Amino acid sequence: MKANKTLGYEYIKGFWETNPVLKQVLGMCPTLAVTVSVMNGLAMALATTFVLVFSSLLISSIRKLIPNQVRIAAFIVVIATFVTIADLVMKAQFPDLSKALGPFVPLIVVNCIILGRAEAFASKNSPFRSFLDALGNGTGFLIVLVVMGGIRELIGSRTLLGYQILPNGFEPWLIMILPAGAFLTLGLLMGLANFYVDKKKRSEREELIQKYRKSQNDVEVKGQEA
């Protein structure tokens, strides 16, 4: 039972608790660059997740064969292989998307999330755990990219996934689809995430204090009664 719980945790923790973008501040370049629309963000996140999951799986399966001194080089070769696969498949199957993402598909190879997970998790844990961890982190990345893409596409060009959502009377904010909009959106999103976490922490602390006071009161009351 306990083992199941922790396995689930390996997967879930990437969503929010250790979200690669909002909490670990990794993989900022693609997050900012490709989130002009939901579709681009989704495609980028899926490609990254593919590379992340398979390279974590492979690295963790061969982790005992890799000498410690050359591990970074070995990780990079594994990652580059999967990135090449993703890049070529995308070029063949979705030429438009591949063109829209530009050099950012090959640049997955230097995405710090992947090397970070390989170094911090996959090189120390069993393949199945690494798989879950990678999948969780990939999903966390996907969530942020889709939310970013959604906000920017909705306000910047009035559409979501290409369908017009806001009425014609709404003047699209051009800045949202320009580079500046990416920085502003991510900055506000991170600020909101921090705000939420702070609020939660504060309410938890207050609850604890109140509980403690209550128990102290009980003790005092009991002492007086005695």
Added chain:
Amino acid sequence: MDLLLIFLSAAIVNNFVLSLFLGICPFLGVSNKTSSAISMGMAVTFVMVLTAIVSWILYFIVLVPFKLEFLQIPSFILVIASLVQFVEMVIKKVSQPLYRALGIFLPLITTNCAILGLALLLSMREYSLLQSIIFGLGAGAGFTMALFIMAGIREELELTDVPKPFRGVPITLITAGLLALAFMGFAGMI
């Protein structure tokens, strides 16, 4: 004239950090102090020019004639990683003061997407060797400039009263957004 355009375009109009989003990690990480920003910028520019030369030779003299373009990503990343190691060793041997100034920043450059981005862009745009070198120089100059401006702003930002949830990375991102907005003014230049 062509070369000047490439330089200006890489340095200002299509600034690597503020409009292509390459090299955001060091941009957020090392832009605390103007002095370290300049050291980092110098190290990046130096490696960028070298990368431009080496990856141009690798791509157009080795990969293209033998129809090995699909090996582009692994070969570029390995070349850059070994180049950085090599540069580090040479600098350590030749000039101790320079090594001390660049020291810790050099290994960080390997995972800097601006460097790999530069190599990929110059092969995509099919620049000549000279154009590639100028492109590398311009990109490095633009990176240094963005980093330096950002560091200057962040030094002032230390003294201001930022709302607590926005301290650290979020306010830096918002500042970068405003900076990108300012850089958009150059868009009509070329």
